[in-house]
Amino acid sequence: MTFYLFDRSFYIASDVLLAYITVILSGAALFYLITKANKWPTIKKYVTTTHHRKIGVLYLLSATLFFIRAGIEALIIRIQLAVPENDWWVFQGDKFNEAFTTHGTIMIFFVAMPLLIGLMNVAVPLQIGARDMAFPYMNAVSFWLFLAGAILVNMSFFMTASPNAGWTAYAPLSVSTYTPEAGNDYYVFGLQVSGIGTILAAINMIVTIVRHRAPGMKLTRMPLFPWSTLITSFLILIAFPVLTIALYILMFDRMFGTQFFTGEAGSPIYWQHLFWIFGHPEVYIIILPAFGIFSDVISTFSKKRVFGYTSMVIALAIIGLLGFMVWVHHMFTVGLGPLVNTFFAITTMLIAVPTGIKIFNWLFTMRKGLIRFTTPMLFSLGFIPTFVVGGVTGVMLSVAAADMQYHDSYFVVAHFHYTMIGGTVLGAFAGIYYWFPKMFGIKLKDTLGKWHFWLFVIGFHITFFPMHLAGLNGMPRRVYTYLPKDDVFIYNFVSTIGAFLMGLGTLAFIWNIYQSFKKPDYTGNDPWDGRTLEWSVPSPAPEHPFQPMPLVKTIDPLWEAKRNRGGKLPEAESARSAPIDVTSWQPIGLAGMMMVFSLAFIYHQTWLQIIAGIGVLSFFVIRNLTDEHVRVTREEENE
Amino acid sequence: MNTFKTERFRDKQLGFAMYLIAEAIMFATLFATYFIYTPTAINPIPEEVFEARTVIISSVFLLTSSATIHYGEKAVEKGNHKGIWIGLVTTFLLSVGFIGMEAHEFHIYYKEGFTLTENLFLSSFYILVGLHASHVLFGMGWMLVLAYQKNRIPFMNYAQKQNIFSYYWHFVDVVWIFIITLVYGPYLFY
Numbered sequence: 164m165t166f167y168l169f170d171r172s173f174y175i176a177s178d179v180l181l182a183y184i185t186v187i188l189s190g191a192a193l194f195y196l197i198t199k200a201n202k203w204p205t206i207k208k209y210v211t212t213t214h215h216r217k218i219g220v221l222y223l224l225s226a227t228l229f230f231i232r233a234g235i236e237a238l239i240i241r242i243q244l245a246v247p248e249n250d251w252w253v254f255q256g257d258k259f260n261e262a263f264t265t266h267g268t269i270m271i272f273f274v275a276m277p278l279l280i281g282l283m284n285v286a287v288p289l290q291i292g293a294r295d296m297a298f299p300y301m302n303a304v305s306f307w308l309f310l311a312g313a314i315l316v317n318m319s320f321f322m323t324a325s326p327n328a329g330w331t332a333y334a335p336l337s338v339s340t341y342t343p344e345a346g347n348d349y350y351v352f353g354l355q356v357s358g359i360g361t362i363l364a365a366i367n368m369i370v371t372i373v374r375h376r377a378p379g380m381k382l383t384r385m386p387l388f389p390w391s392t393l394i395t396s397f398l399i400l401i402a403f404p405v406l407t408i409a410l411y412i413l414m415f416d417r418m419f420g421t422q423f424f425t426g427e428a429g430s431p432i433y434w435q436h437l438f439w440i441f442g443h444p445e446v447y448i449i450i451l452p453a454f455g456i457f458s459d460v461i462s463t464f465s466k467k468r469v470f471g472y473t474s475m476v477i478a479l480a481i482i483g484l485l486g487f488m489v490w491v492h493h494m495f496t497v498g499l500g501p502l503v504n505t506f507f508a509i510t511t512m513l514i515a516v517p518t519g520i521k522i523f524n525w526l527f528t529m530r531k532g533l534i535r536f537t538t539p540m541l542f543s544l545g546f547i548p549t550f551v552v553g554g555v556t557g558v559m560l561s562v563a564a565a566d567m568q569y570h571d572s573y574f575v576v577a578h579f580h581y582t583m584i585g586g587t588v589l590g591a592f593a594g595i596y597y598w599f600p601k602m603f604g605i606k607l608k609d610t611l612g613k614w615h616f617w618l619f620v621i622g623f624h625i626t627f628f629p630m631h632l633a634g635l636n637g638m639p640r641r642v643y644t645y646l647p648k649d650d651v652f653i654y655n656f657v658s659t660i661g662a663f664l665m666g667l668g669t670l671a672f673i674w675n676i677y678q679s680f681k682k683p684d685y686t687g688n689d690p691w692d693g694r695t696l697e698w699s700v701p702s703p704a705p706e707h708p709f710q711p712m713p714l715v716k717t718i719d720p721l722w723e724a725k726r727n728r729g730g731k732l733p734e735a736e737s738a739r740s741a742p743i744d745v746t747s748w749q750p751i752g753l754a755g756m757m758m759v760f761s762l763a764f765i766y767h768q769t770w771l772q773i774i775a776g777i778g779v780l781s782f783f784v785i786r787n788l789t790d791e792h793v794r795v796t797r798e799e800e801n802e
Numbered sequence: 803m804n805t806f807k808t809e810r811f812r813d814k815q816l817g818f819a820m821y822l823i824a825e826a827i828m829f830a831t832l833f834a835t836y837f838i839y840t841p842t843a844i845n846p847i848p849e850e851v852f853e854a855r856t857v858i859i860s861s862v863f864l865l866t867s868s869a870t871i872h873y874g875e876k877a878v879e880k881g882n883h884k885g886i887w888i889g890l891v892t893t894f895l896l897s898v899g900f901i902g903m904e905a906h907e908f909h910i911y912y913k914e915g916f917t918l919t920e921n922l923f924l925s926s927f928y929i930l931v932g933l934h935a936s937h938v939l940f941g942m943g944w945m946l947v948l949a950y951q952k953n954r955i956p957f958m959n960y961a962q963k964q965n966i967f968s969y970y971w972h973f974v975d976v977v978w979i980f981i982i983t984l985v986y987g988p989y990l991f992y
């Protein structure tokens with residue numbers, strides 16, 4: 164679209180223009196509503212907070228926002244693919260590449276990750292009897308770095324420079340020779356900044372779980388969501404640094420003239436190795452926490468202790484371990500040789516064993532249980548068969564010889580959506596419905612929740628099941644159209660219908676949140692008749708919970724207390740010192756500075772790189788000079 | 803009262819240890835990159851580039867600084883304030899020596915045309931050794947902040963901060979040992 168201003172013509176793509184208009188209008192509306200409702204003080208509280216529950220809410224809120232954006236992209240992709248030789252709006256060729264790249268990148272890094280880390284923040288400290296995360300200040304830093312990275316990737320579209328080399332950013336396409344525009348620089352810096360936040364979040368989780376459990380809460384008495392969080396955090400700690408370095412090298416290739424991934428001596432395959440050494444553990448990073456959520460939810464709503472607790476923990480650990488030994492299954496077609504392919508095919512198939520153990524344990528947990536079909540439970544029940552399909556296609560893909568056919572086809576697209584939507588997204592929904600009372604003191608509406616569930620799950624299968632068939636009939640992934648004679652029209656058409664059903668489901672979810680705040684159902688401590696410690700503290704969770712500190716003597720301590728002690732948890736004689744809570748503008752300031760720093764690199768502004776670099780470093784100094792531990796020592800000395 | 807502090811401080815120690823694991827994996831990945839691309843088919847080869855003298859001198863600086871910061875740690879434990887200053891100042895001076903030598907080394911390489919983009923051996927060399935050098939620089943800034951804080955904050959807090967720093971510094975040193983043995987070593991000393 165071209166328009167004229169002061170005798171000059173400007174060109175702006177109509178999709179970008181529309182996005183600007185939408186964002187500016189909704190921003191203005193939001194501003195107006197916040198001002199009218201006098202909510203700025205609340206917002207300030209959230210921006211400067213270091214409290215785990217509030218930070219968890221911030222993660223979930225941003226994830227929902229990005230879910231909407233990447234969801235709109237998904238609908239765009241589906242519309243363009245609805246009929247053969249479609250020529251809808253602008254989404255052909257490179258625009259289509261941009262749409263699926265940002266869709267995938269945002270969904271994985273800025274939806275799945277923050278949904279899970281958000282739920283961990285809300286629930287894990289309360290489930291283990293911790294008074295906050297071990298490092299509240301760093302927790303805020305993690306969140307704001309994550310958000311800064313997410314905004315970078317999201318803003319690229321508005322600068323008409325979206326990344327376009329796929330969420331996997333395969334070289335040589337991702338290298339500046341082939342994509343000189345700023346798009347993939349946004350990818351590099353966005354993921355880098357948010358990745359640092361994620362590593363810090365994992366460190367925080369590890370220390371919280373290792374050192375802040377309530378007295379008596381041995382590791383062997385810990386609920387399974389904290390367990391999966393602990394194992395996931397170790398996966399993050401090991402996998403994300405590899406991504407950090409992969410992006411660091413890619414940055415040199417794109418900006419400083421090196422040729423690691425291209426040219427005569429460079430090797431595009433090396434990027435694939437680095438990416439998948441990170442990338443495969445990453446897919447387990449986003450599924451294991453969901454496994455933890457399902458375990459807790461299923462146990463609560465079956466009124467039974469989780470079946471095979473020990474085997475559940477061991478299975479988590481084995482999946483985590485094997486997760487590092489399977490990355491080549493993404494590279495079977497590269498030609499690394501039959502021996503390598505066979506080895507990685509076998510390790511990949513092995514993962515199905517612990518995964519199967521978990522599935523059976525969930526089923527046995529429900530067996531003879533007193534099942535209540537609440538919304539979180541429905542999501543868990545929907546998860547089991549869906550995820551089994553994803554697992555079965557996974558094992559099919561792991562047969563290296565067969566993968567020569569499946570690879571890069573819609574069959575793979577179907578596989579990973581069955582695992583990631585069927586697992587991670589349903590898990591996150593279950594968790595949100597389950598712990599919503601702990602976040603806000605109110606329940607989400609059950610009826611609307613059921614609408615949400617059924618629309619979303621039915622829509623999901625209508626969307627993704629046909630993709631298996633499209634893939635088996637030879638439709639490659641990442642193409643913007645196909646021909647009538649390709650015989651895949653019907654699958655695509657059905658898929659597109661399903662996608663809109665999922666969209667409706669998501670609208671039901673958002674409507675549910677709105678309704679639940681408008682006509683709140685206030686709940687007490689324990690709306691679900693829960694089993695674990697988080698249901699012993701008020702809803703929403705207070706800033707200083709666990710006074711007095713409970714003494715844990717079994718798995719499911721609250722349940723045990725209800726059965727044998729009239730619901731009163733035994734009290735511990737003494738508790739360790741709580742983390743120091745502060746409010747601070749520094750985390751958001753640091754993240755903002757990191758964003759400026761990244762933009763200075765993306766647009767090659769050396770002077771700004773220097774200024775922003777000094778700015779970032781000065782935050783380290785400021786932090787050190789305003790350290791709350793010093794203040795606390797002084798206060799205690801003065802007593 | 804003291805026990806409370808120790809609890810929080812042990813959180814920090816564990817957290818920082820975890821952070822160093824993440825860092826170690828980053829460096830390990832860069833070492834792997836170096837092995838994959840070195841030596842390359844395109845000249846120059848490492849033997850032409852590396853020079854034993856500068857490597858040895860800078861190593862002496864950096865490795866000694868691990869001993870001096872250790873001395874500083876012992877001084878903290880004994881509450882020996884003079885010893886703390888000696889430890890901090892000598893460590894800082896040695897790090898200046900190290901960075902000076904390294905800058906000198908890179909300068910010579912560049913003058914001889916051994917630049918970042920010359921070939922993949924040099925590229926992977928610079929992104930690894932350069933990242934290490936930036937860690938040393940960061941540590942130097944950290945020491946300046948420590949020196950500034952030494953008499954301005956309660957001793958207990960200072961002691962904690964210096965303790966964390968010395969973990970960092972030892973880590974940076976260990977990475978350097980790997981650099982000598984795996985990056986320079988095969989082409990200089992065998």
Ligand code: HEM
Nearest residue numbers: 446450492493515554557558560561570571575579582583
């Ligand atoms: C039983 C367990 C699983 C097995 C055996 C398995 C196997 C595989 C294989 C062999 C591929 C490569 C296919 C190809 O590109 O040709 C693949 C792709 C993929 N899998 Fe799985 N998988 C399993 C579970 C999961 C889970 C739990 C997730 C995530 C939550 C996941 C996410 C993905 C993704 C995102 C891709 C595609 C990556 C891309 O190329 O963009 N998988 N899987």
Ligand SMILES: [Cu+2]
Nearest residue numbers: 443446492493
């Ligand atoms: Cu994989």
